[in-house]
Amino acid sequence: MEPNMDFDIVIIGGGIVGLASGYKIMLSHPGIRIAVLEKEDTLAAHQTGHNSGVIHTGLYYKPGSNKANTCAEGRKELMDFAKEHKIAFEITGKIVVATSEKELANLESVFNNAVENGIEGVEEIGPDEIQEIEPFCRGIAGIRAPGAGIIDFAEVAKKLGELIEKKGNGNKVLTSHEVAGFDKHDFYTKVLTNQGGIAAKYIINCAGLASDRVAKMGGVEPGMRIVPFRGDYYELTEEAREKVKGLIYPVPDPAMPFLGVHFTRKIGGSVECGPNAVFSFKREGYGKTDFSFADTWDSLSYAGTWKLFMKHWRYGLGEYSRAFSRSRFVRQLQRLIPSLTADDIKPGGAGVRAQALGPKGELIDDFLIKRQGNSIHILNAPSPAATAALAIGDSVNRMAAEHFQLGKTKDQRLKTKKAKKAKSKKQKEKVKSEGGFRRSQ
Ligand SMILES: Cc1cc2nc3c(=O)[nH]c(=O)nc-3n(C[C@H](O)[C@H](O)[C@H](O)COP(=O)(O)OP(=O)(O)OC[C@H]3O[C@@H](n4cnc5c(N)ncnc54)[C@H](O)[C@@H]3O)c2cc1C
Numbered sequence: 016m017e018p019n020m021d022f023d024i025v026i027i028g029g030g031i032v033g034l035a036s037g038y039k040i041m042l043s044h045p046g047i048r049i050a051v052l053e054k055e056d057t058l059a060a061h062q063t064g065h066n067s068g069v070i071h072t073g074l075y076y077k078p079g080s081n082k083a084n085t086c087a088e089g090r091k092e093l094m095d096f097a098k099e100h101k102i103a104f105e106i107t108g109k110i111v112v113a114t115s116e117k118e119l120a121n122l123e124s125v126f127n128n129a130v131e132n133g134i135e136g137v138e139e140i141g142p143d144e145i146q147e148i149e150p151f152c153r154g155i156a157g158i159r160a161p162g163a164g165i166i167d168f169a170e171v172a173k174k175l176g177e178l179i180e181k182k183g184n185g186n187k188v189l190t191s192h193e194v195a196g197f198d199k200h201d202f203y204t205k206v207l208t209n210q211g212g213i214a215a216k217y218i219i220n221c222a223g224l225a226s227d228r229v230a231k232m233g234g235v236e237p238g239m240r241i242v243p244f245r246g247d248y249y250e251l252t253e254e255a256r257e258k259v260k261g262l263i264y265p266v267p268d269p270a271m272p273f274l275g276v277h278f279t280r281k282i283g284g285s286v287e288c289g290p291n292a293v294f295s296f297k298r299e300g301y302g303k304t305d306f307s308f309a310d311t312w313d314s315l316s317y318a319g320t321w322k323l324f325m326k327h328w329r330y331g332l333g334e335y336s337r338a339f340s341r342s343r344f345v346r347q348l349q350r351l352i353p354s355l356t357a358d359d360i361k362p363g364g365a366g367v368r369a370q371a372l373g374p375k376g377e378l379i380d381d382f383l384i385k386r387q388g389n390s391i392h393i394l395n396a397p398s399p400a401a402t403a404a405l406a407i408g409d410s411v412n413r414m415a416a417e418h419f420q421l422g423k424t425k426d427q428r429l430k431t432k433k434a435k436k437a438k439s440k441k442q443k444e445k446v447k448s449e450g451g452f453r454r455s456q
Pocket residue numbers: 027028029030031032033052053054055058059060061062063064065066067068069070071192193194195221222223224225229246290365366367368369396397398399400401402403
């Protein structure tokens with residue numbers, strides 16, 4: 016390491032993307048020192064610890080997109096990682112169910128997309144097969160993806176953190192370290208945290224719901240803004256759990272990046288229903304009435320947010336009405352499981368999605384990464400980024416190796432420098448001796 020350098024790389028954000036990136040960099044560059052800084056007192060405190068816990072297969076993502084590619088690779092890596100480290104997961108399979116004629120065209124395009132993405136075992140199913148797979152579910156047509164599963168992503172993240180510290184070269188995973196700014200110097204950056212400054216050569220921003228703010232702190236214009244969308248969950252009561260065996264999804268609205276309210280059997284046996292998607296007045300606000308002036312101002316002072324509202328106001332109102340009305344929420348669930356009643360559900364948790372929004376109100380769908388100077392910024396890592404995290408970590412590692420010249424440790428750089436010096440000395444001597452010879456001719 017350079018003199019006065021605390022770490023080679025500081026990763027900001029102890030969610031699954033930051034930790035998977037740190038883990039992959041550690042595996043391929045064991046000599047360098049990494050610190051992961053997390054502002055909360057525990058890892059996986061936000062999106063990673065507040066999601067549906069579904070191992071996606073990649074039915075929906077645009078063929079050739081980063082989402083499609085990393086979901087396929089990441090899913091395999093995730094299962095291998097879980098097996099190796101004895102983290103519980105289950106391949107439950109999933110069905111996507113159309114309940115009305117008007118959804119059939121979208122269902123067909125999800126199926127064609129899945130085939131193009133090469134999703135193993137994906138098949139079209141009819142009403143009888145839907146009922147065979149999920150006895151309480153009713154639909155007119157569906158798709159079955161047998162490879163989908165469930166896992167606790169917070170557990171995966173915590174294991175990654177443990178390995179980064181245990182196997183690395185003095186690596187640290189520091190919780191309760193909130194990054195508040197950067198003090199840039201010629202050959203390093205002082206990362207300013209609530210616990211003091213930490214010097215690092217390179218910075219990787221994986222701050223999820225704060226990715227745009229951290230980029231700006233580092234002098235990088237992200238070209239997008241994070242607009243938070245809360246998703247509320249209900250849980251089936253113990254008596255009603257038998258109504259769901261695996262994963263039951265509606266046909267998604269192709270205009271929106273959300274998958275619709277679905278039923279998810281969780282590791283541990285509980286069954287969640289949700290999440291909806293409502294504009295949130297607080298980036299890390301999990302309660303229905305949570306409010307932050309700064310976060311609301313950030314969202315509402317952005318032209319993109321208003322353009323999005325204008326385009327999708329009908330969708331937004333529908334989601335809001337269901338957020339505040341249990342009976343409307345139940346009616347939505349009954350489209351998939353008609354026998355479900357209000358007595359079958361109880362309030363569950365909530366999650367907030369970091370939705371990256373472009374200036375024209377466009378919902379940025381694919382993963383978005385920007386590099387500038389001594390930093391890399393993961394600006395958009397929405398679902399299926401938890402499934403895909405280890406493959407995203409591979410991409411970040413490749414990018415870091417190239418952008419930061421990571422392959423070269425200080426020793427290697429010194430060796431190269433010495434070798435270059437020796438070569439140039441030899442050349443000079445050769446020229447001198449040849450020159451002497453020429454002169455004597
Ligand atoms: C409701 C919901 C359901 C989802 N369902 C699924 C699913 O079933 N399957 C799937 O694959 N994906 C799912 N996702 C998506 C998935 O959870 C996310 O894509 C993934 O967790 C993103 O991880 P991350 O590390 O980028 O973000 P996060 O987990 O949010 O981590 C970012 C971290 O950065 C920290 N941080 C922020 N600012 C600072 C700072 N200044 N200093 C230090 N630390 C900071 C935060 O505290 C946070 O811990 C879902 C997401 C949501 C919200």
